[in-house]
Amino acid sequence: FSIENLFSKENFDVLRHIVLALRAHFLLEKDIDYVATDEGEIVLLDKSTGRKMKGMKLRGGSHQAIEEKEHLKLSQEQRSVASVTYQNLFNLFPKMSGMSGTIKDGKEELLEVYNKRVVVIPPRKPMIRKDMPDKYFKTSEEQFDAVIQETVKRHKTGQPVLLIASLISDTEMLSKLLVQENIEHSVLNANNAFWEAEIIKEAGQKNVVTVATSMAGRGTDIHLGPGVKELGGLCVLGIGRMSNTRDERQARGRAGRQGEPGVSIFYTSLEDDVCTILGEDFLEKYIDKGRYISKRRIKKLINRSQKIKDESSVSQRKNSVDYDSVMKRQRTIMYKTRNDLLDGKSLDENVLIQIYKRNIDDYVKENKKMDDKTMYRYILDNLSYRLKELSISSANKKEYLKQYADMAFKDKKQVLGNRFSEYCRLCTLKALDDGWIEEVDYLQQLQAAISGRSTAQRNLLYEYQREARLSFRDMEKSIKKAMIRNILLGEVSFGKDNEMIILYP
Known part of the structure; x- marks a missing residue:
């Protein structure tokens, strides 16, 4: 490719395509990892049973790389919007039992992961095979x-x-x-x-x-x-x-x-x-x-x-449970918040005001040398699509932005009247969902990427936990920014049954 440094920032896309191509051609084999159907689709195979896994796709462009390898039409890339291991899914049930002719071989694993004992029931007729x-x-x-x-x-x-x-x-x-x-x-x-x-x-x-x-x-x-x-x-x-x-x-x-x-x-x-x-x-x-x-x-x-x-x-399954326990903590927090909003819990207006004021504080801290142009750009991107002059001097830019946000918030409240609380709830739900989808996608990619740190003799699970904690904090910040953007910039119309339809920014 006539590239001096393949790993430099500007060559990120080239490197990504090279890795995807190598993976498709040398790691994933036809009729072992996948089949190409008569309809021109790539369908993954379950290695333990040989069955087709319809609807499942490899992420991060790997699926499209196989399609390119097999000269098929490229499909849309999919993103995970939620993720859970089988182990943690089963552990969500209040009662659990199962039956299998060969489960005795895995009794230690079942006890460790599910806290379930295995009991052997003798056959109805003696086995003479x-x-x-x-x-x-x-x-x-x-x-x-x-x-x-x-x-x-x-x-x-x-x-x-x-x-x-x-x-x-x-x-x-x-x-x-x-x-x-x-x-x-x-x-x-x-x-x-x-x-x-x-x-x-x-x-x-x-x-x-x-x-x-x-x-x-x-x-x-x-x-x-x-x-x-x-x-x-x-x-x-x-x-x-x-x-x-x-x-x-x-x-x-x-x-x-x-x-x-x-x-x-x-x-x-x-x-x-x-x-x-x-x-x-x-x-x-x-x-x-x-x-x-x-x-x-x-x-x-x-x-x-x-x-x-x-x-x-066995070790891979144990690892996947350990890694998922990190996501499980985040998932519990997010789903509880989401369920509260779905059940109609209203948001405290004072809390929303505090959030947009904190967002402005963070923005001003990051942009210490802010001029009028940058300030107006922030207003148009986050507070209002229409610029209005305030009587306060723009010399104190932080105060100017806060007053502008107060005015935009009051305007929106006035327009929506008694539907304002419902509107804020829907805007928050949208921000929450978008933020969580990004986090799930990031954590899944992080799990694959972090394996490289083993060469530096690092504890991979600890590294994953640390990175996941930092990304959760970043997600919280991005959700708060998106919430306020949705509330202040969202366009509202009403459907047939007076149903609220929101066009988000």
């Missing part, structure tokens, strides 16, 4: 070959087979290999989730082969067709280690429901998604250069990778 030991391979080629061989073997007997992979690309690869073996099958992933119920309904029938991401049939019983019990029930073949053991147990749990027979086997390799944490150099040494590695060592490495991924997910 056979969970076979995992099979370990060095490369994904060997892994896929073994899966296809097992599928062909079981398909010949008529036993239904459900192949579960973590990634859409893996389901498509399995589908190609099954076509080569002339095996009829259905594919269920985020690209054809519309047919989920139909596909899952047939998955337990004789001779049926289903390929799916981990989204398939979560929380449903796959009913076995006639004669399938005698063949050993549904066979679940898992391809690749999942990012946590709960997801794997859910995958195994598609078979052997309600005391029926079933079997599950997982096929793992060093090229699984969870093994990326081992580093490219390590994987290249054993896969690309073909060095020998024992099955025992492969097993150890894959188990360790999954454990690290699992612990990392």
Whole structure:
């Protein structure tokens, strides 16, 4: 770009675009992080289930960068107007309970975050599914070959087979290999989730082969067709280690429901998604250069990778609760104030007068060498669209501005009469909402930006709390300025049912 210093202030936009482009091309992968629909939209994917997250967008221009990468029409950038973590949302309820077949794995986290104990209820019928030991391979080629061989073997007997992979690309690869073996099958992933119920309904029938991401049939019983019990029930073949053991147990749990027979086997390799944490150099040494590695060592490495991924997910969730607790304090204050205003609480006129006088004090302090031109600019931007000469000398500019504000306030009160209190309430609500939207957006961006301070050995949570406290004070000031601007410069008209319509400055 022929730029001497990419990080200088004037090159902010260039740097931002470079970062967004790099992120779109190298960090966010098609069919793993998002899909491009036939309608020309980018839809994000939930990594744990493979489901589409309709209506959700990446912020800060990242979504538009992906659209540009995929040569699609750019959509409008969205802003967060409110934000809450799942944990803090659930903690708002006076009573909370839940049920899951695999929740026992997360009992420590549930106790720590929600203060909820996990109780195990034994199944209605004893579980007779056979969970076979995992099979370990060095490369994904060997892994896929073994899966296809097992599928062909079981398909010949008529036993239904459900192949579960973590990634859409893996389901498509399995589908190609099954076509080569002339095996009829259905594919269920985020690209054809519309047919989920139909596909899952047939998955337990004789001779049926289903390929799916981990989204398939979560929380449903796959009913076995006639004669399938005698063949050993549904066979679940898992391809690749999942990012946590709960997801794997859910995958195994598609078979052997309600005391029926079933079997599950997982096929793992060093090229699984969870093994990326081992580093490219390590994987290249054993896969690309073909060095020998024992099955025992492969097993150890894959188990360790999954454990690290699992612990990392728990840590991320804990961090998000800690960060959100900062926003929670601000949110409580703001929503209480907002609810009071919505419930019709009127504002004390003396308080409003004090606010605009303090705003003037702050402005004069910041502009010590204020001339008449600057003073009149302040009047037009904050107090009145019509300049009037006051009898007081403009030599004492602070006093002049305060008297001008008094006059503008009295004029507005006189025009609106008994509707003035309602008008002030609506103007304050508008200022409050605008200020809070800015704060939510800032805090979300701050959370991402603050991570850079870890290189300076700083405590990130403390840094975030400090910056958030300062931004809350700034927000309070900006809300007070916006309140007075709205009240003094707002244009009022009345609708059909004498409803107040305000055109804000």
